[in-house]
Amino acid sequence: MGNLNRRTWGPADEATTDEKHRASLYVASIAHDKADATHLLGALGLLPKRLTAEHGMRGYRAGCRCTTCRKANTTRLNRQNRTAKGDQ
C-alpha cells in the first residue's frame, strides 16, 4: 500500500478513525460521483465538519453544528411541535 491517505489522527482514537476511514473508502467505491460520495458520507456522519457542502437542515443532518445548521434544526423542531399540537 502506498501512502495515499496521510494519517492526521492521534493514537488515542486510532481504532475509531480507522473504521471511519474504511467506511469512507467503501462509500467512495460505491458512490457514482463526488457529489454522491459527499452525500453518503454526510448521511453516515463521516463527513468532516469543514467539508459540509451545504449549511442549514442538510448541513445539520450531515453532522454540522454551526450556528446556521443548529438554527435550521431548531426552526424545524418548532414547526414540528406546532404541527403535532394540531392548532396555533
Ligand SMILES: [Zn+2]
Ligand atoms: Zn453548518
